[in-house]
Amino acid sequence: MDSALEAALRVQIMDWVRERAEANGGFLHRQELLGFRIADRDLPIIDYSRGIRNPQGFSSTLSIVASASGPYDDVEKRDDGLLHYAYRDGDPFRGDNRKMRAAIETGQPLILFRKEVANYYTPVMPVYVVDDYPEERTFVVALDEAFRYMGDVRDLSEPQREYARRLAKQRLHQPAFRTRVLLAYETRCAVCSLRHGSLLDAAHIVPDGDPLGTPTTPNGLALCKIHHAAYDHDMLGVTPDYEVRIDLEVLEEIDGPMLEHGIQAMHGRRLELPRKPADRPSRDLLAWRWERFTAGAREVR
Numbered sequence: 001m002d003s004a005l006e007a008a009l010r011v012q013i014m015d016w017v018r019e020r021a022e023a024n025g026g027f028l029h030r031q032e033l034l035g036f037r038i039a040d041r042d043l044p045i046i047d048y049s050r051g052i053r054n055p056q057g058f059s060s061t062l063s064i065v066a067s068a069s070g071p072y073d074d075v076e077k078r079d080d081g082l083l084h085y086a087y088r089d090g091d092p093f094r095g096d097n098r099k100m101r102a103a104i105e106t107g108q109p110l111i112l113f114r115k116e117v118a119n120y121y122t123p124v125m126p127v128y129v130v131d132d133y134p135e136e137r138t139f140v141v142a143l144d145e146a147f148r149y150m151g152d153v154r155d156l157s158e159p160q161r162e163y164a165r166r167l168a169k170q171r172l173h174q175p176a177f178r179t180r181v182l183l184a185y186e187t188r189c190a191v192c193s194l195r196h197g198s199l200l201d202a203a204h205i206v207p208d209g210d211p212l213g214t215p216t217t218p219n220g221l222a223l224c225k226i227h228h229a230a231y232d233h234d235m236l237g238v239t240p241d242y243e244v245r246i247d248l249e250v251l252e253e254i255d256g257p258m259l260e261h262g263i264q265a266m267h268g269r270r271l272e273l274p275r276k277p278a279d280r281p282s283r284d285l286l287a288w289r290w291e292r293f294t295a296g297a298r299e300v301r
């Protein structure tokens with residue numbers, strides 16, 4: 001395939017993936033990815049069984065799948081903010097491995113799919129294959145093209161590493177957290193039941209910067225944009241018994257329908273919880289946050 005055509009196809013595929021993911025709430029279902037068609041041609045975006053997807057005619061890899069094994073993943077193990085992606089079994093210079101290596105030369109962007117739970121994929125893109133460690137049989141994948149030009153990635157400066165780690169947090173861990181939380185809540189706001197993935201966030205119960213603020217479902221709540229912001233600003237609180245409370249001052253305010261129906265009417269509602277007990281918000285973490293809410297200058301009833 002002509003390289004300009006291949007590059008154009010990649011752009012179209014990535015645009016489509018981005019659009020679908022945004023509509024769903026940050027993720028795609030396996031069937032959507034396998035059923036993709038373009039110009040009357042089937043072009044599955046992931047491979048049916050392997051982690052590396054090399055469409056016929058493409059000079060380099062289109063997508064790779066990384067399974068999440070915990071709140072953090074392979075990226076964290078090295079502390080360099082880069083993804084170390086294992087070669088496919090077999091000859092390191094043929095087949096899938098050859099097309100991954102070709103991506104180092106062509107500089108063509110790839111899509112990294114984080115598989116959070118069975119059948120659901122969080123796209124992270126564009127990513128770039130920047131190096132190859134034959135002795136470890138791994139490719140090094142970066143979240144910014146700039147890492148192609150930083151020389152030997154084994155020898156990055158501390159600010160470069162820090163940049164890579166920050167990118168990993170923003171572009172890999174936060175989106176993955178959102179997917180896990182939204183799926184646990186069946187893509188519904190825990191406070192008002194709104195079902196539009198594009199309007200939902202994963203809120204941290206204990207904020208991100210705190211040692212307890214891990215990106216795990218027991219520290220998460222699926223909330224719509226309004227309820228997320230209200231929660232973060234302590235206008236809305238959640239008791240350790242899963243009840244919603246609105247700050248007294250806000251409760252007495254007089255304003256339009258958004259305040260009345262969207263916020264004040266939530267006072268006293270019970271959270272809609274994930275079906276799986278392991279995904280439910282931790283009462284201890286809710287208690288930590290509830291204390292902050294009630295300690296605020298505002299009064300709660």
Ligand SMILES: [Zn+2]
Binds near residue numbers: 190192194226
């Ligand atoms: Zn809501």
